[in-house]
Amino acid sequence: MLLASALLEGSGWAGGVGDGNLRLTVTVNGRADSDVRPPEVRVGTWVVKRYRLLNVSEADLHRVRVLDPGAPAGSVRCPAVLPAAEETECTARFRAVAGRHVHPVRAEGDVPALRTRLTATARAGYAGVAGALGLTEEVVVATPGTGGGGASATVTYTVTNRGNLPLHTVRVEDPGLALAPGAPDCGGRGGTVAVLAPDTSAFCRATVRLRPGTYRSTGRASGSDRATTLGAGGERVTAPVLTAGTSTVFVVREAPVAPAPRTPAAGAPGAEAPVPGAPAAAAPGTGAPASAAPAPGAPGALARTDTGTGTGTGTGTDAAGRPAAPGAGAAPGAVPPGAVPPGAVPPSSVSPGAVPPAPPPGLRRAAGVDDEGFLGRVRRRGREAAEFGVATTLLLLLIPAAVAAALLGSRRK
Template identity: 50%
Template sequence: MSGGLLVVLLVLPGAAAWAGGSGDGALRMTVTVDGRSDSAERPPAVRVGAQVVKRYLLENLGEAQVYGVRIVDPGVPGGAVRCPRQRLAALGELECVARFRALPGVRLATARARGDVPSLGVLSSATARSGYVGVAGGLTLTERVSVGGGRAAVTYTVANRGNQVLHAVRVEDTALPLGPGAVDCGGRAGTVPLLPPGASARCTATVLRPPGTHRSTGLATGSDRVPTLDAGGALVPAPTLTARSSAAFTIPAPPGGAGAGRGSGGSGASAGGGGSARSGVAGVGGVGGGSGVAGVAGTSGGAGVAGAAGGAGTGAGAAGAGTAGAGVGAGAGGAPGAPAVPGAPAVPGAVPGGVPQAVPPNAPPSVPRAAPTPVPPTPARTAGTVPAAPSQGVPETVPGTGDRQQQQQQQQQDQQRQQRQRAEAVPDDEGFLGRLRRRAREAHEFGVVAMLLLLLIPAAVAAALLGSRVK
């Protein structure tokens, strides 16, 4: 019996030694975040949205195997961390890894690892605290446009929706033609020096635009100046944060814009200048294309001078001893002129339309008749012309041509002059040479021809008489 008891005592101490060191203190865990093992005291900065890598190193310091190893970390989305196996050998190591996207803010949590020792019926566990700081650079931009007086006033509102202070936030517009310093941000030219988390600032700009639809496109840039770590533990510089906005606006046309710039056509009236060698009076030019007024008789009236700015007048008069000259007036439109003076006797050699002939009908066959002066055609009336003057014997008063009383006096003087010329007229039986001289005076344009005839005809008669005597 004593021998059996000795064997039992020797076996039990051996069994305790094989399972010794197992329990709560036999399992140890170390956590690193993006390569940093001191993340509990100094959590690394990670840009929000970047990948975070947590590595959990489990060490079994006991002499018994640990089964069903599992890790729970509240700092990991979902909380659960998967391990490659769930058995940890005695005095062995096991690494578990968790990968996820960084969230904003401070993310510190305590992870717990657990395992079972079936041979002893005990639970082995370990804890470790770790985490990171999620850096969120949230820059936003909105704008509002108000229109008035052909100008557009744009208000830009820039806000920091992140968790870090933003520095040197600059506001500009890429669509509107704004010059340097056109954007005012609280007294600074387009720049907000500091923008704390949750704060906002306003910037304004005014631009002059033509009527129509336009678009404003705001652009805000800034930086939180916070370097971060990537998944491998490398340092990443702070990026430039960007925010955009857009708004369409319409500049209305000014009141009365449809008739703006509409010019009123000017109107004017003028009279043709008179031209006469002695006492012939030129015809008055028609206004705005109206009919001209005939010129009155003159001793040797010349051609009338054309009127200016809307009318033209032409007068022609020819007079001899006892013969009344006939004047012809034509307006700018080319309408035929009226008779010289109402009630005056017909002028010899005049053709219908008031155009005088240069040679009377009773001239000898040897003297050719001059062709009547053609009357220009009447052009089409255009907008803005003055209505045509009535075709009367006495011209109506035209601005710049005198009043009606002066015209009546002029008509009376012309009638007296015609009567005096008829009294001084030479009878028809005055002879060939006398008639030829008179016709030469009437048609001054044939003066040279008349003088040649006066010299050549007597010479021809003398030669004929000399020849008859010689025979």
């Protein structure tokens, strides 16, 4: 009689080996039905997968291994041998990544005596919750106006949902600029974005008036995806507050001040010199120039010679030859002759509100000489020198020459 079974190569016994003799179950962060309800795991936290293998055959399994596309390569650890009618556990531990990761898992074990391989499959996985908030900002400073003071700065905050779940009640603030709560305008809501869908952005703006200087804007954003996740041991983890920040340095410059108009003083460099022969400026309150007579020797000036004689005793005679009394025959209010000094204007000759006649040109010129400065005198001397005729110039040159010749002749004698 032959033996029903024999000891073959290896430690496994032949017999009772076939399909269905290896069974597999998988739990992910403590959840056994991950194929139907994959647990939500926060991105970056631990995912723990436990693969339970049951060998119901009558042969030991060698080179036991688990193939799981949802686990990083080399992360699954298994014992080398699974004895007959026993069970073992393989484990994998790795960080969660964003997205849904549910895949078929395959477990294998070899029976060398029978040159066969037992297999088992199951589906398992997790969903990586990628709650992520991004924030950038841009500052635009208005050009300062004249008159001093500061300028307005407009800060635009760009809030972005970089995760895969909607974000709720996203608040924007700026402690660096000391903005009041709710100061940024987020589409009609004071400093708050109600719901921000995945892969979308929202804009908030704030305008502040600042004095000249250097400033730092420190934008801050906060929100939540309101997702409760599972920890490595199956514990429930509440949603954290998601935050993001940014910083920008900008400068508010001093506003330019408009220069005040300057009028150069008479005789100073850059002041306009009077042009010879040009009409004088009009006297205030009149339409006529202060001096209508051109300077002697000026182009277009009329030569004028005042000649004549006169005598007077201060008294006169009437029609009968009798001496007239002082003031006799004068109109009422008239000033008798001799009562007014020469060159003065009698008070009665000027009607109320009228402008007294201009003084003679000689007096005006003498007054101007007294008031002119050093540069004015130099210009006047130059103009007077130009007024000398050719004959006068030759005369001034020949007289010294004649004197010198006379002296030289007397020395030779």
